Amino acid sequence: MRDKTDKLRRIAIEPVTRVEGHGKVTLLLDEEGRVVQARLHIVEFRGFEKFIQGHPYWELPLLVQRLCGICPVSHHLAAAKAIDQIVGVETLSPAALKLRRLLHFGQVLQSHALHFFHLASPDLLFGYDSEISKRNILGVLHKHPQLALQGVKIRKFGQQIIEAISGKRIHGIAAIPGGMNKALAPSVVSTLQTSIREILPWATQALELAKQLCLADRVHFDGFASLPSRYLSLVAPNGALELYDGKLRIRNSDGSSYIDQFDPCAYDQLINEEARDWSYMKFPFLIAEGPEQGWYRVGPLARVNNCDFIPTPKAEQARQEFLALSGDPLVHGTLAYHWARMIEALHCAEAIDLLLQDSELCSDDLQRQGQKSNEGIGVIEAPRGTLFHHYRIDDQDCVETANLIVSTTSNNHAMNESVRLVADAKLSGREITPELLNLVEVAIRAYDPCLSCATHAVGQMPLKIELHDVRQGLLHWLHKDQRGDFVAA
Amino acid sequence: MSGMKSAFSFDGIQIAFTSGQSIMQAVLDGGGYIPHLCYHPQLSVHGSCRLCMVKVGDRYLSACTTEAQNGMQVENQISELRELRLKLLEMLFAEGNHFCPSCELSGNCQLQALAYELGMTHSRFPLQYPTRKRDGSHATVFLDRDRCINCEICVRASRELDGKNVFSLSGRGSDTALQINSEDGRLGSTDLIATDSSARLCPVGALVFKQGNYAERPNERLYDTHIISETGNRRPAVVSGGYPELGE
Ligand code: SF4
Numbered sequence: 120m121r122d123k124t125d126k127l128r129r130i131a132i133e134p135v136t137r138v139e140g141h142g143k144v145t146l147l148l149d150e151e152g153r154v155v156q157a158r159l160h161i162v163e164f165r166g167f168e169k170f171i172q173g174h175p176y177w178e179l180p181l182l183v184q185r186l187c188g189i190c191p192v193s194h195h196l197a198a199a200k201a202i203d204q205i206v207g208v209e210t211l212s213p214a215a216l217k218l219r220r221l222l223h224f225g226q227v228l229q230s231h232a233l234h235f236f237h238l239a240s241p242d243l244l245f246g247y248d249s250e251i252s253k254r255n256i257l258g259v260l261h262k263h264p265q266l267a268l269q270g271v272k273i274r275k276f277g278q279q280i281i282e283a284i285s286g287k288r289i290h291g292i293a294a295i296p297g298g299m300n301k302a303l304a305p306s307v308v309s310t311l312q313t314s315i316r317e318i319l320p321w322a323t324q325a326l327e328l329a330k331q332l333c334l335a336d337r338v339h340f341d342g343f344a345s346l347p348s349r350y351l352s353l354v355a356p357n358g359a360l361e362l363y364d365g366k367l368r369i370r371n372s373d374g375s376s377y378i379d380q381f382d383p384c385a386y387d388q389l390i391n392e393e394a395r396d397w398s399y400m401k402f403p404f405l406i407a408e409g410p411e412q413g414w415y416r417v418g419p420l421a422r423v424n425n426c427d428f429i430p431t432p433k434a435e436q437a438r439q440e441f442l443a444l445s446g447d448p449l450v451h452g453t454l455a456y457h458w459a460r461m462i463e464a465l466h467c468a469e470a471i472d473l474l475l476q477d478s479e480l481c482s483d484d485l486q487r488q489g490q491k492s493n494e495g496i497g498v499i500e501a502p503r504g505t506l507f508h509h510y511r512i513d514d515q516d517c518v519e520t521a522n523l524i525v526s527t528t529s530n531n532h533a534m535n536e537s538v539r540l541v542a543d544a545k546l547s548g549r550e551i552t553p554e555l556l557n558l559v560e561v562a563i564r565a566y567d568p569c570l571s572c573a574t575h576a577v578g579q580m581p582l583k584i585e586l587h588d589v590r591q592g593l594l595h596w597l598h599k600d601q602r603g604d605f606v607a608a
Numbered sequence: 609m610s611g612m613k614s615a616f617s618f619d620g621i622q623i624a625f626t627s628g629q630s631i632m633q634a635v636l637d638g639g640g641y642i643p644h645l646c647y648h649p650q651l652s653v654h655g656s657c658r659l660c661m662v663k664v665g666d667r668y669l670s671a672c673t674t675e676a677q678n679g680m681q682v683e684n685q686i687s688e689l690r691e692l693r694l695k696l697l698e699m700l701f702a703e704g705n706h707f708c709p710s711c712e713l714s715g716n717c718q719l720q721a722l723a724y725e726l727g728m729t730h731s732r733f734p735l736q737y738p739t740r741k742r743d744g745s746h747a748t749v750f751l752d753r754d755r756c757i758n759c760e761i762c763v764r765a766s767r768e769l770d771g772k773n774v775f776s777l778s779g780r781g782s783d784t785a786l787q788i789n790s791e792d793g794r795l796g797s798t799d800l801i802a803t804d805s806s807a808r809l810c811p812v813g814a815l816v817f818k819q820g821n822y823a824e825r826p827n828e829r830l831y832d833t834h835i836i837s838e839t840g841n842r843r844p845a846v847v848s849g850g851y852p853e854l855g856e
């Protein structure tokens with residue numbers, strides 16, 4: 120990317136109102152009008168690592184789950200895994216491990232369903248240039264009531280699991296140092312068993328829909344922000360897709376192995392983060408490759424690209440089809456995130472079905488003890504990608520330092536680059552069109568960053584785009600408000 | 609019990625009492641409830657939190673320090689007292705760092721339960737964000753002074769029930785803080801043990817155990833399912849002999 124920006128024109132895409140934090144996209148044009156740089160500026164999670172300092176370590180799973188309203192369970196469990204190490208527990212009781220896995224499958228399922236049905240399906244079903252007021256979940260409900268309802272119910276089922284195990288649909292209490300606090304009552308398990316029978320076919324249909332929508336316009340699907348990159352994720356020791364545990368695997372863009380079965384606790388020898396003065400979100404990179412070249416992608420696409428197989432049959436079949444239809448050998452199109460996400464959603468449903476048949480969920484053998492230490496690292500695959508929690512505690516049992524690398528952060532560079540690709544392909548002349556604004560949003564949203572979740576649940580993400588030229592100043596701007604109405608200069 | 613049986617009116621209900629009993633004791637014995645934080649049935653009276661203020665005639669009196677009198681007209685559930693109590697609670701919240709979402713006592717905390725009971729939604733007083741010293745030096749008991757409401761229950765429990773002298777309050781006004789009576793001022797250097805009453809009666813999450821936390825899910829904890837005026841002050845599983853058992 121170019122550094123000399125003084126001769127270049129700048130377009131700023133600015134969310135005007137946001138629930139938490141502010142974001143802004145600036146596009147930088149060279150003299151030929153090509154987009155040479157895109158910057159997504161995000162205020163996110165700033166100060167959390169500082170805020171938790173001094174708190175007793177056992178509070179961490181409850182403190183850090185407040186980081187996120189969409190995937191709190193992933194934060195809860197990442198912190199719990201770190202604390203298991205602090206209390207010296209290497210192996211959880213089988214019951215505790217199964218409860219944690221079930222809880223996390225519920226989390227990933229609900230987050231993926233939310234993303235696909237609420238955020239992605241309106242664009243995919245109606246097209247990117249359809250009337251904006253219809254392009255939301257309410258529009259989907261109106262046009263495809265059965266489909267939308269199934270989506271809502273899949274999500275609700277994920278939340279039911281979370282509530283059954285942690286007491287609340289959001290920000291409950293489940294994981295404790297070295298285990299879990301409560302078993303499931305057999306009556307609760309049997310209720311969930313009844314529900315999963317309905318969810319399984321719906322998850323299969325949702326995946327089929329995602330696939331069809333992705334393949335409906337093959338040129339668009341393959342070409343939209345196609346970004347050959349490295350992929351990072353956890354995998355099981357046998358190479359299987361893994362959401363709760365496992366070791367790190369990185370594949371190069373050509374599918375070859377960059378690193379495999381790397382101990383996630385040594386993550387700081389593999390990954391570093393660079394701060395840049397224009398964004399609050401850091402840029403993680405592979406140390407050996409340096410900050411410019413060392414970026415990678417995480418999340419559903421990374422996991423499905425990285426694993427050797429998915430350990431449940433229907434999802435595995437879908438993975439094979441996904442790679443056969445669009446992998447070369449890996450899939451790099453940014454819209455493929457949606458398809459991969461729904462493959463994972465089906466995997467979650469299948470895995471939940473299996474786990475619910477396990478009587479150990481009701482066992483009271485829930486907590487283990489060990490030899491205390493002063494450091495813990497918990498790594499987990501959150502819905503949006505690999506999540507790192509690293510804590511050191513002092514001799515008073517209070518948090519001394521904390522380092523959190525959240526999933527969206529790992530996709531930081533990729534989101535910028537995807538926006539640049541899309542903008543470069545679609546920008547013409549000196550005006551920002553509603554279509555361009557939309558496509559920029561679509562590119563960001565494919566990654567399912569917390570940014571869009573916070574703002575886009577029902578309406579549209581409010582954006583303002585400004586086109587600047589250093590010599591002439593403001594050339595043109597376009598503003599889209601929360602209802603999706605455009606106002607132009 | 610000895611002494612002459614007498615009675616007073618408590619929000620229009622006749623409450624019997626034994627001479628020498630405070631309004632608080634008589635009401636609690638009679639199955640009623642007056643909001644309180646520094647009072648504990650097993651301990652000497654402290655009279656500092658003022659939550660137990662009731663109206664007798666045109667005077668405000670603390671129920672825990674005022675002896676019951678025959679024929680007294682005591683008002684408790686009236687809006688002016690609610691407003692006064694609400695202000696006191698808001699001050700307590702503003703003075704400390706009560707981060708309920710992660711606190712071990714959330715759902716079982718008397719301060720939180722009273723805030724729910726009185727319908728507190730925010731504090732009208734500027735938040736102080738204190739940074740008092742936390743003490744994690746003890747193997748099993750942890751002290752977070754930023755959650756301490758200076759009720760002195762632990763101070764009295766240590767002296768009166770445990771036969772020790774682990775805690776004291778020192779300083780004046782807003783500088784008042786819980787001190788540990790050991791050479792280096794740390795809990796770990798005292799003779800406190802986990803089974804001591806002083807370690808188990810804190811009404812808030814200031815003195816908590818390091819292990820065995822979060823045993824219950826939200827919605828299953830005492831004040832998730834009961835309002836405090838129904839149950840009285842209680843820290844489940846650790847109160848013995850103080851308040852009567854909770855009848856379901
Ligand atoms: S530590 Fe608890 S019991 Fe002791 S004075 Fe503070 S609030 Fe009261």
Ligand code: FES
Pocket residue numbers: 643644645646647654655656657658659660661670671672673
């Ligand atoms: S309970 Fe009476 S003053 Fe605290």
